[in-house]
Amino acid sequence: MQALFILLVWSVLIALGLSAPFVLGLAYIWVDLFRPQDVVPVVGQLISISMITAVLAVGMYLVADRRDPPRLGLLTVLMMVWAGWITLTTTWALFPQDAWWKWDWAFKTVVFTALLPFVFRSRIQIEAALMVLLCAVAAHVLPYSIKGLISGGAYDRPLGLIAINAHWGGEGSTLATYAFACLPLVAYLQRHSLIAPATGIMRYVYMAAPLLALAGSFATFARAAVIACLVWAALTWWQSRRKSLLAVAFVAAAIAIVPLMGERWVARISTTLEPSQEESAHTRLIVWGWTIDFANQHPAGGGFNAYHANFIVTPGPDGVDIITEARAFHSVYFEILGEHGWIGLGIFAALLAVMFFDMWRVRRASRGDPELEWLGDLARALSHAMLIFMAGGAFVGIAFYPLHYYLFAFAVCARAALQRARRGVAVAPAATDPGADPAVAASRHLPAWRIRAAGTKDPARRTAHGQG
Template identity: 45%
Template sequence: MLRSLFLIGVFLGFLGLGMAAPFVLSLGYVWASIFRPQSVAYAILPAIPVSLILGALAILWFVLRDLRYPPRMTPVLALLLAMAVWVTFTTAVLAIAPEMAWTKWDWAFKTIVFAAFMVFVFRSRIQIEALVQVICFSFAGHFLLVGVKTLISGGGYGKELGLIGGNTGFGEGGNFAAATQMCVPLLVFLARHNLLAPRWKLAPLGYLGLAGLALIASVGTYQRSALIGLAVLGIAFWLRSRRKLLVGGICVAGALFLAFATSSAWLERMETIDDYKSESSAYTRILVWQWTLGFVADHPLGGGFSSYVVNEIAVPPTPERPEGYVQHGRAFHSSYFEMLGEHGWPGLALFLALNLLTLLNMERVRQQARGREDFLWCRDLATALQLALLVLLSSGAFVGIAFQPMFWYLYALGACLQHHWQRASADFRVTQRADALAATGRVPRSLRNAQAKAAAR
């Protein structure tokens, strides 16, 4: 009951603070979509549509109280809206399993649309950092417990270690591992640049400790996709680091710790990556991907959400099942094949374009902010978003997480940072020009108006 009362307090806190600062309501929606308080609480909250209340109030209060200086239409924002329209079309017109398709559309569509809405809401450095904090701590509510249990018991494949059970959402090990690893670069960024947390000397160590627990929790799932994500994360950190010797030493030390601290069961499961045909789960995924390619050859526009339910996979004999067997309705187990099978080549093209544009935009921010100490946080956040997205893209090759909030909130964060950088750098140039002209005693009226507009932001 205490857990339920605490979560009700958090919910009411978002509502109360949101009345004074509309962007807090959007933070509340992000918290509800990631942490899933309705699934965690024992009483009261499961009967309340938390996400619906917070989302509706966020949009309404933004229109009434905070609608100013909206961002111009950019390729990323246009792609988000195009994806929302396309998945609605495939669900309404092309769905092979309409009932299941509309069920998934209900939450996937909301995730996409709210990600587009977030671009309008989070404008300042404080607001963007608050969004990063809420994303990380909402996920931490899940992986903190798993990290501690893994340190004590060693984790295990298929075990329910977190707050949410079952084999869907963040209760599924692959989804969980990808999300926790995504948080690592964001937590490292917060350890260096946070403004909202109390200015304690140990605060950076707290963020780094959470990042370490996230890595441990991902290992504790025994997911092979987690090992791939770890490798990509380590290499990307080393390539982006300004202290390659230090980061390289940390990566090597972490690899050695992993080798000596993990159990033989974890090592045996990881070894099945090399010999996928001897492990039915891995081999069945390949057969599902082959089926998906054949499916889109006949349905190039996709079959709508959950179209995998019509597949029929004939698994040849394996050491585990020497007689072979037929499996029906096997999930895609890949973000790319999930997008391809459900929404066809147009959906996959939109998905890849969103990821590529976000990575390129963050690289542009990194390059333009280079050497600017006042915008060092922009450069480091752009780097963190790149690393987080690369982790999801690598893990997502083997886990169906294309419509989980992690991807879409990263797109939104990248767009928010890009818009903030464009405004802040333009305002900085206006100020510089005004200071130069003020020294001569001549400041044009147009420049004074530009200064006033910049100050109002």
């Protein structure tokens, strides 16, 4: 029954995509993040759902949707350089079979997300992509939240839709990082959504999102959850105009949630400040030290899954040596350093730096312009989401999982939307009947970026959004 329902949802998206090609891009985001083939494994046995969706999305774009592509920018160029470098390092990988297996999905992640800005051009399309991303993530976080509130959660135990401790939806640290990284995007939609404005029941959905993310993330017992939560709270507090009230709300939420997690949660999280007192955290530090030495000897990296080469002997407390062998990197940065060397780490750092710079430029260009307020807030939300990912990702090896690559893609979309606005090309949906009201009809003679965004008090202008 589950398989039939998932295949029905996928089929509907594919059918809609044949008439509106950007929907196929939405379908790929849903498949990539929700992972129906892992939620219901029989789906993956019946059909190669990911490959078919990707081929259709690219094919329909090339055949029917090559309108107003974004200008080539440094961020896109760096994405292609990054894809090329990880391919090159795979040719000299220490463990070729494992390396090419990981390259197969990592390369697809990088390349396909680099193509998404060509598909999502208008404000509505960008918003639809954000909503699909958030719904896919929420589908995995929500079961953790419910079970965490009921039972208090547990470490290294799948509590979500994926029954194994794998992929982002089944691995606690990754799920916690994703949950908090998505909250700035939720806040953006709460303020600017045209598809699901914060009225009626949606108002309460937006308000509940931080609490559900908090409960679901803490239920994983992952230390990364606390780090990501602190960064999200700091960014939210800094941007708030009611700092005292928000600080009280944060304290109240902590007082309510922490006791529900139980003493085991407190005992595990307390080791964050003293990693040498906990075996898992201490081993992680040892592996990070080995990775730096390894990268110094292999500046171009050891290829994907190079961690299989580590063999570390350390003295134990009872005088017996402790052997650490083939332990994963457990960090985005050390994963990149070990697999792709100092050169790869430099390319990835450049990607982050260029994204933040581009989003700063978008915010600066849209400041003071009510028509582009949504774009400035989107740029800020993407920057904050990436900062939260960077904090949580420091403790889990997810350098080639999809979320942050989608953030790169949406950053390119935001920059392209600003460029289109400057050229007078519309970036939001058109009025259904522009001749029905004189004020709306008059707006046709104005540049599209000067048409007031939805949410204004002028009802005539609420519908005056030109389609990109």
